[in-house]
Amino acid sequence: MSAAPAILLGTLALATAAAVFQLKHAVRERERELALTRQAIAEERARIRTLRADIAWLARVERIGAHARELGLEPMRTERMIRIGDLPDALQLELAGRTLLVELQDGVAIELRFKPLPAPPSLGSPRP
Amino acid sequence: MTTGGLDPSFAPEDPALRRGRMRIGLVSALFALLFGAVAFRLLHLAPEERELAAAAVSSPEPERRRPDLLDRRGALLATDILVPSLAADPLLVTDPKRTAERLARLVPGLGATELERRLIQAKAAGRRFLWIEHRITPAVQRAVLEAGLPGIVIRRADHRVYPKGAAAAHLVGFVDVDNRGLAGFEHALDFGRAQSLRGRDAIALSLDLRVQEAVREELGRAFREFRALGACGIVLDVRTGELLALVSLPDFDPNLAARARAEQRKNRCTGGSYELGSLFKLLSLAAALESGRVRVTQRFEIPSALVIGRHRIRDVHPARRPYTVAEIFSHSSNIGTALAVFAAGGAEPLRGMLARLGLFERAPIELLEVARPQLQKSWPDVVTATVSFGHGIAVSPLRFAEAVASLVGEGARVTATVLARSPAASPEPAERVASPRTVEELRWMMWLAVAEGTAKRAAVPGYLLGGKTGTADKAGRGGYRRGAVLASFVGVFPLERPRYLVLAMLDEPQATRASGGTRYGGQVAAPVVAAIVARIGPLLGVPPSDPALEARYRERWHALRATAGLSETETRLAAVAPRP
Known part of the structure; x- marks a missing residue:
């Protein structure tokens, strides 16, 4: 009779220890995933910044102006405007x-x- | 009441039972301790809010980037991108000489001797980090990694790039290799009034890249054609003070700022003080009109020379008849302007107006490259006379543009800014500098200068434009230099309700066939402003002007001419008359 609670408590203690161990590893895994996700976000952001810079560079006036001239485009004149x-x-x-x-x-x-x-x-x- | 027999509670306890109970208690205590430890560990494992916040900060994103700089419509002007750079841990470099020689072969422009010296010095000092080459190409990165040199590492670091190149070089500025601002808005972001904006992801500047490009192209054409030393172009929103364009020539590519000459890096629009010559008549005659002692129709006899003490003041194109104040302005008479200022009370009203317009202080713009005005300490009559037509006082073109915007806009002081203002934000109340009547008279005189005066080449079909020309002799050692002038023109449009101010200034333009063999502001700078207005007006959605207003302006001019009994030929200025 006296051994039963002790065994129960011992089992509970072991189960809790196992749960804590599991939790600890799960937390570590999540932390690793979080770090990787943040890393990936940072990489993506850096890539987006580079692409935006590329687009801005490609849309500079020297380049667009040359294309516009080839297409026969010209700045709008005031004579073309009407009230x-x-x-x-x-x-x-x-x-x-x-x-x-x-x-x-x-x-x-x-x-x-x-x-x-x-x-x-x-x-x-x-x-x- | 007493009972017979023994109370069982007083029976002596069985020692075995007592021992058993003690053991159970001991085990229970042990388990309690164990559970306590587990509970404590659980609490310990639970992440605190503070730790979560710390985890968020320690993201792998590089340390805080500089904010992106955008134009007012969202076009990207400056941003940070991650670029590989070459570095070393000097303590791990086993053979500095061999390492330096191999790197010099792999990295273009890297000197082996210099690198070896730096590596040895850093190693002796016990340093663990040394930059070798910033911003290497992917090919160089691959070659260095393949070489596998001990102690040599590749670090990715933020590098500032300016995708629009030289388009807005002086306003945007540039940074050093450590991404610290050295010029323009970049400088102001680190060391000036814009520091409070550093935490933002992006900052919208007041600049409109479309307008900036138009100004740069048109001003650049004149700069090359007239072989000028320098040039400045400004477009200012008269209502909000926002700078839509600021061009200083020669300019440079901020991506390669280290290669630019000092001459290229100089911001002539804010960082240079110039005697602007006849442009100043706008302010002087505004002071005269605002005094209430001079009217726009008032006539002045213009002598061939105005003698003040031992000084003689002459006009480039001598007047052969009395001029009204309007004609003094439109024909740009130095003598007439000085006489009008003296008739208004001399130095006092002129100084008062210039002070109200802020011309005795530096422009309070966000940029740090702002020149102080150069002023005379005392104002005897001769100084009053010369200042009235823009000599003896030097201000930056931007400061002058602010002053004109204040006078011709709503008559309230305008302060220029390089930051975009929210369209919903109501303008801050500003000090009034001129009465509505003076503002209206100035607009009419500016129209007259374009329609009938020195600025005929500034006319733009469809828009009612007003302006003033300036051709200022440049000061040198021992006096003014012969043949060296500053040609300029300031215009506002649409005149019925001025919205934009355009200023063009060319430093030492050379006379060419296009300018009719002259270097006057009306021949050199006025056409630049006309070309700019014709291009940016439709872009900015400015509708064509109402012809009724021009008819009203013209009617007033005809009435003035009729009262003087003058013919059209007599009122035409010799300088703008068709050349035979």
Whole structure:
């Protein structure tokens, strides 16, 4: 009778020791994984920084400018700009930018937009 | 009550039973101790919050990087990348001579003798680390590793790179091999007012790379064409003080800053003080108008020479009739400007205006390469007269740009910054430097200078641009040098509500056929500003100006001319008249 609690306690102690040992190793494993993941993140970040620097280098004006000239592109000129108020259909454009909120009978709210009329012949028809 | 017989509790205990109980107690105590130890170990193993935080800090990411520098639209201007470098543990180098010789063969530009000396010295001093060569190529790295030299190691370290090269060299700056800022914003980040931003991952500068490139290209064209010693170009947001472009020529590639000459590294826009000549008439006439004693339509008799003591002041293009203040400005008359300033009260109002505009102090911009203004200690009449047309006072082009932005913008002081301001942030209230009336008069006079005066070549189709030309003689030993000038032009657009200021300055341009054989600011610098405005206006979304305002400006000019009974030919300046 007196030996039973001792055996029970001894078994418990051994089981706890084994659990602690297991836990210790699990923690070490997690720490190693964490360190590796951090290392991998740092490596990835470094790689991303290098790639961003590469993109910025490739997009420098000397290089892009040369391509633009080959394609016949040129800086936009002020003569190409026109005030919206000077357009013959300025009102239509203004209305097209507006929205009208309407609540239907069933309580659903919808948004109505103005659709501009087709461009008059004086503005020229769209290119084929 | 008494009972017969013995109470069992008083029966003598069996010694065997007592021993058994003692053993059980002992074992129980032992187990309690064991469990206590286990519990203590468990507590010990449980990671504390502090340890977790420490673990987070000790990540393998290299020590804190410098923040990336971006332009206002997110284009990358400077970043750190990991690059292999060659180092040594001198105590582990067994044969310094052989090691140095082998490395010299593998690493281009490395001297064997010098390296051997450094290795021996470091070994004698007991040092455990020595940099040999920063930033080696992957090929060199492979060759060194294959050589397997004892004590020689490869270390990956952060290296600052500037992907846009020379595009914004003076504003961005550069660092040394240890990534410490040596110039520009990089310098300010380590030693200036920008230190508080070091903890950020990225910093957005006010610079707009598209604008910067446009200014660099147009200014560079004039710099080469007129074979100037140097040049400066600035684009400033008049409302917020943000610097959209700052170009100083000649420039350099910050990736190879060590190879750049001092001349290339000099930031002429902030670090140089110049007598800006006639550009200053903008400020002088603003002071005269603000005094309330001079009106823009007021006429002044312009003598052939203004004599003050033993000094004689002349105009490059002598006036043959009285000039209004507006004409003094648009025709850039030195004598007229001095007379207007004296009519306004002389030195006092002029000094007051220049002080309010901050021209007696260094520009409070974040950069550290900022020149002090050079001023006269006393202001007798002759100094007042010369300062009124920009001689006898030297300021940096940036300081001057701030002053003009303050006057022509909203009349409140503008302070330039190289940091992007949030569009949502409301501008801080600033000291008022000029009344709305003076601001409006200045805008009109600046339009007149472009429409009818010395700056006709600054006109840009579609935009209402106002400006002022400057052609300043350069000072040398014993006086002003003949033929050495500083040609400049400052313009603002769109004039109906000025948003951007553009300044171009060329140091000692040479006369060419393109400039009509002259070196005037109107011929050399004004076309540069016109070209810049034509390119950046659409980029920045500035709509074409309302023709009604120009019509109003022109009507006012015609009215002024009519009251004087002058014809168009008489009001045209000789210098800008078509050449025969």
